[in-house]
Amino acid sequence: MRLTLLIPILAAALPVFADEPTVRVEQLTPTLHLLSTDQGSYTTNSLAFTGGDGLLLVDTQAAADADDFGAAVAKLGHGDPEYIITTHRHVEHIGGNACFGADPVVIAHHLVPAKLTDGPAVFDAWGPEVMPDITVADSLTLFFNGERIRIVAMGGSHDDNELMVHFTGQGVVHLSSLVNGFNFPSVDDDGDALMFAPLVRRALALLPADVTVVSGHNGNGTTGDLARYTEMIDATRELVAAGLATGRSVAEMQEADLLAGWEEYEQSYVSKAEWIEYLAEALEKAATPESTPGDDPFAPVHAAWQNHGADAAVARYRDLVAAGGYDVDPLDLLVIGSKLESRNLFSDSVVYLMAYVTDQADHKYAYFGHYLLAKGHQELGDRDAAVRACRAALAAQPDFGPAEALLENLED
Ligand SMILES: [Zn+2]
Numbered sequence: 001m002r003l004t005l006l007i008p009i010l011a012a013a014l015p016v017f018a019d020e021p022t023v024r025v026e027q028l029t030p031t032l033h034l035l036s037t038d039q040g041s042y043t044t045n046s047l048a049f050t051g052g053d054g055l056l057l058v059d060t061q062a063a064a065d066a067d068d069f070g071a072a073v074a075k076l077g078h079g080d081p082e083y084i085i086t087t088h089r090h091v092e093h094i095g096g097n098a099c100f101g102a103d104p105v106v107i108a109h110h111l112v113p114a115k116l117t118d119g120p121a122v123f124d125a126w127g128p129e130v131m132p133d134i135t136v137a138d139s140l141t142l143f144f145n146g147e148r149i150r151i152v153a154m155g156g157s158h159d160d161n162e163l164m165v166h167f168t169g170q171g172v173v174h175l176s177s178l179v180n181g182f183n184f185p186s187v188d189d190d191g192d193a194l195m196f197a198p199l200v201r202r203a204l205a206l207l208p209a210d211v212t213v214v215s216g217h218n219g220n221g222t223t224g225d226l227a228r229y230t231e232m233i234d235a236t237r238e239l240v241a242a243g244l245a246t247g248r249s250v251a252e253m254q255e256a257d258l259l260a261g262w263e264e265y266e267q268s269y270v271s272k273a274e275w276i277e278y279l280a281e282a283l284e285k286a287a288t289p290e291s292t293p294g295d296d297p298f299a300p301v302h303a304a305w306q307n308h309g310a311d312a313a314v315a316r317y318r319d320l321v322a323a324g325g326y327d328v329d330p331l332d333l334l335v336i337g338s339k340l341e342s343r344n345l346f347s348d349s350v351v352y353l354m355a356y357v358t359d360q361a362d363h364k365y366a367y368f369g370h371y372l373l374a375k376g377h378q379e380l381g382d383r384d385a386a387v388r389a390c391r392a393a394l395a396a397q398p399d400f401g402p403a404e405a406l407l408e409n410l411e412d
Contacts, residue, residue, distance in 0.1 A: 022037070022038070022068060023035050023036065023037055023061070023065065023068045023069055023071075023072040024036045024037070024038070024043075025072055025075075028047075028170070028172055028212065028214075029170045029171070029172065031049060031050050031051050031145065031170070032047060032048070032049050032050075032167060032170045032172055033047070033048045033050075033076065034046070034047060034214060034220070035047070035048055035061075035069065035072055035073070037061050037062070037065045037068070037069070039062075039092070039217075041268060041269045042180070042181070042217045042218055042268045042269050043181075043217060043218055043219075044059070044061055044062065044065075044092045044093070044216065044217055045059070045174070045214055045215065045216060045217065045218075046058060046059040046060060046061055046069070046096075047059070047165070047167075047172070047174055047214060048073060048076055048081075049144070049145060049147070049149075049167065049170075050076055050077075050078045050145065051144075051145025051146060051147070052145060052146070053082065053144050053145045053146075054078055054079065054081070054082040054145075055073070055076065055078035055079065055080070055081045055082060056081055056082060056083040056084075056085070056144055056145070056149070057073070057081045057083070057084045057085070057104075058084075058085045058087060058165050058174045059085070059086065059087050059093040059094070059174070059216070060084060060093065060094060060095065060096030060097050060099070060100075061092060061093070061095055061096040062091055062092040062095040062096070063091065063095030063096070063098065063342065064095070065095070065096065066095055066096040066098055066099050067099075069096040069099065070096065070099030070100075073099070080099075080100045080101070080103065080104060081100055081104045082104060082105065082144070083104060083105050083106075083107060083142070083144065084097055084100070084104045084105070084106045084107070085106075085107045085108070085151065085163065085165050086106060086107065086108040086109075086112060086130075086132065086163070087162055087163050087164075087165065087174060087176035087177070087216060088108075088109065088112070088155075088158070088159055088161050088162040088163070088176050088177060088216075089108070089109075089112045089115040089116055089121075089159075089161055090159070090177070090188075091124075093176075093216065094126075094130045097129040097130045098127070098129050098130075100129065101129055102127070102128040102129050104129075105133045105134060106129075106130065106131065106132045106133050106134070107132065107133070107134045107135075107136065107140070107142070107151065107163075108132035108134075108135055108136070108161070108163065109135065109136055109137075109153055109155055109161035109162060109163050110135035110136060110137040110153070110161075111155065111160055111161040112132050112135065112161050113131060113132055113135065115161055115190075116130060116131060118296065118298075118299075119296055119298050120298050120332070120335050120336065120339070122298050122299060122302040123298065123302060123335075123336050123339040123340060124339055124343075125343065136151055136152075136153050136163060137153060138152075138153055139151060139152045139153065146169070147167055147168065147169045147170065148168045148169065149165065149166070149167055149168070150164075150165075150166040150168055150206075151163055151164070151165050151166075152164045152166070152203075152206060154175075154176065154178055154199050154202070154203065156191065156192055156195040156199060157178055157185065157187070157191055157192060157193070157195040157196040157199050158176070158177035158178060158180075158185055158186060158187060158188060158191050158196075158216075159177070159187075159188040159189075159190045159191040160190040160191065161190075162176040162177065162178060163176060164176065164178070164203055164206075166206070166207065166211070171208070171210060171211050171212060172211065172212045172214060173203075173207055173211050173212070173213055173214065174214045174215075174216075175203060175213055175214065175215050175216070176215070176216045177215070177216035177217065178196065178199055178200060178203065178215070178216075179200070179213065179215040179216075179221070179226065179229060180215060180216070180217050180218060180268050180269075180270065181215050181217055181218020181219045181221075181267065181268055182215070182218075182219070182221050182225045182226075182228070182229045182265075183218060183265050183266065183267050183268035183270065184265045184266060184268070184270035184271070184272070184274070184275040185270065186269065186270050186274075186278070187278045187281075187282070192282055192285075193237075193275075193278040193279050193281070193282035194237070194279075194282045194283070194286060196230070196233050197230045197233045197234055197237075200226055200229060200230045200233075201230060203226070204223060204226055204227065204230075207223060209223050210222075210223075211223060213225065213226060217268060218267070218268050232262065232265055236259055236262060236275060236279065237279055237283070239258055239259065240253065240258065240276055240279040240280050240283060241279075241283055243258055243280075244280060244283055244284070250276060250277050250280045253276050253280070254272075254273040254276055254277070257272070258272075258276055259272040259275065259276060260272075293327055294325055294326045294327035294328070295325060295326045295327065296326075296327060297317060297320045297321075297326040297327065297328050297332060298332075298336075300316060300320065301313050301316050301317045301320070301336070304316035305348070309348075310347075310348040310351035310352060311351055313351075313352070314333070314351060314352060314355040317332065317333065317355070318355075318359070330360050330363050331363075331365065333352045333353070333355050333356035333359065333360075334352075334353065334356045334360075334365060334368065334369050334372070336352045337349045337350070337351075337352035337353035337356060337369070337372060337373075337376075338353075338372055340352065341353075341372055341375065341376055344379075346376045346379040346380050347380060349372070349376050350373055350376040350377060350380065353369050353372050353373040353376060354373060356369045357369040357370055357373060357392070366396050367392075367393045367394075367396035367397035367400055367403070368393070368397075370389045370390070370392040370393035370396060370403075371389070371390070371393040371400065371402060371403045371406070373389040373392075374386045374387075374389035374390040374393060374403065374406055374407075374410075375406065377389055378406070378410065383410055386406075386410050387407065387410050387411070390403050390406050390407040390410065391407070394407065
């Protein structure tokens, strides 16, 4: 399932109702600052490294926080960055690149260019400011501000295009989403829950013991925290593997609260139940012979949209589903709708979202489709349709705060 594609979308929807998205700045060393934004259930962490050569950034936050992020960077007094290192391609790590135009040299994993243009990303239309100028397949050492910055490809766990960025003189490493503040991690379609432990062990072997660990999301830690984190992953993997071996389903393991006692790792956006699901999916996949992936449905749907509009694109998508042989997912139309909504293409986004809530009326994220639909209708000035969509969201998920707030706002 394209679940983690949705997580930033789910989270990005929430701060709309917060007072102000603010960037918290923490000085880690005299020349290295941690810039964090609060996304509700988690923070997202960037680094700013300053000195005689200028400014270097590691990750730039989501597009929704770009203005605040740009202002916080400007306050550091070193102008625009010379380099931006992208720890992986997810939207909340690259959206602020837009603040600085196409001039900074962007460094990313060698799979990132394709990730930003292929599959569902064809609906994002990323500009040159996020496209990498230099890619890393293995490792790269950058000398900047008198520092030896060691950049190592660490793809394969959260997703397949992550970089570790080690400021060797500062004693600080950014580990991307290989760690999620030492909580249960999340796994995208192109990741593998079984790869966290081996990759963290590889990172530990490359890092000095006293390094400060910054993760893509949530709090900092130590190499001791990293070691405990891998032990948690090993232990929970054993529990889920044993459950599967005795024929228990994911639902049964969740129902029985298989990971009772591991609540301290639930301090971010992945729950015990979701971690069981990620582990079970990975263990089952590892036990199944490699299947041939289906064709990408997004390219033909995108072409239909460009040439004939959103209704034709939805019709094309439904034809592809009916034809079979395509790598389709219940979330596809929601993913496209949310991408277009974030590009302010509301008259098209509502068409995809309407199709999603029609075709996937009972899907577990249908409530979120209705909610995005409500926001789209609101933007288009159709208050009645927005109210109806809000009510549908609340019928599907009665305690969904953002829909309650939007409904109140619409009825004012
Ligand atoms: Zn990510």
